[in-house]
Amino acid sequence: SPGNLPTYFENLPNKLNLRYHSLVNNTTFHIKINISSISKNIFESYCKHILIPYQNRIYSMMMENLFIFYLSLLLHTLSQYFLLEILILKNIESNHIISLLSHLSLLPNFSSLIIMSIDHVHNVNKQSLGHLILSNLTHLSFQNENISFNQIKLFIRNLSHQLQVFRFSTEFDITYLNANQWQELI
Known part of the structure; x- marks a missing residue:
């Protein structure tokens, strides 16, 4: 009735807050995270209030412009995701890639990895990759201009x-056009 209309509007924010709260706390609701260029303080708050409390519900994570501080916090808890x-x-320094990959091997559902490195990839050898087993990885995309x-x-x-699926993007290296070496690899 028209007399109850103000009551409905007065309770609307409370009902929306309750619905939002139940949606966020619903354990079947999976979370997709996108972190781009944030300050250390904001990242710490993000970790404390979002990443750590909901780490068992995060199925996708995109991080851009990772600095050593952010990466060390992420690596410390990565096995809990x-x-x-x-x-x-995106824009990760190549010297952090191998340490990150070793932590990813602990994740049972991990299947897709996209890396866009900002610098030359150093020290990729059998010793650094020997412990790396990503048994569920089905999709890999790698972008770097300076990798052989x-x-x-x-x-x-x-x-x-x-x-x-393997996607690779590079520039300035015509050796990638040699079909024989790709055939040998496949």
Whole structure:
């Protein structure tokens, strides 16, 4: 009735807050995270209030412009992200990639990795990749302008045989156009 109309509007924010709260706390609701260029204080708050409390519900995470501080916090808790399937890292320094990958091997549902490195990839060798087993990885995308074909070959050979999709982007290196070396790798 028209007399009850103000009451409905007065209770609307409370009902929306309750619905929002129940949605956020619903354990079947999976979370997709996108973190781009934030300050250390904001990232710490984000970790405290979002990443850590909801780490068992996060299935996808995109992080951009990771600095060593952010990465160390992420690595410290990464093994707790049991539902994490997709990780996108944009503008990550290449020297952090191997340590990150070793932590990803602990995640049972992890299947898709996208890396966009901002610098030259150093020290990719059998010793650094020997412990790397990403058994569920089916999709890999890697973008770096300064990585040799031999480094890519070594990286791919150390990955799981379940890899279905591999995307790679580079510039200034015509050795990638040699079909024979790709045929040998496949």
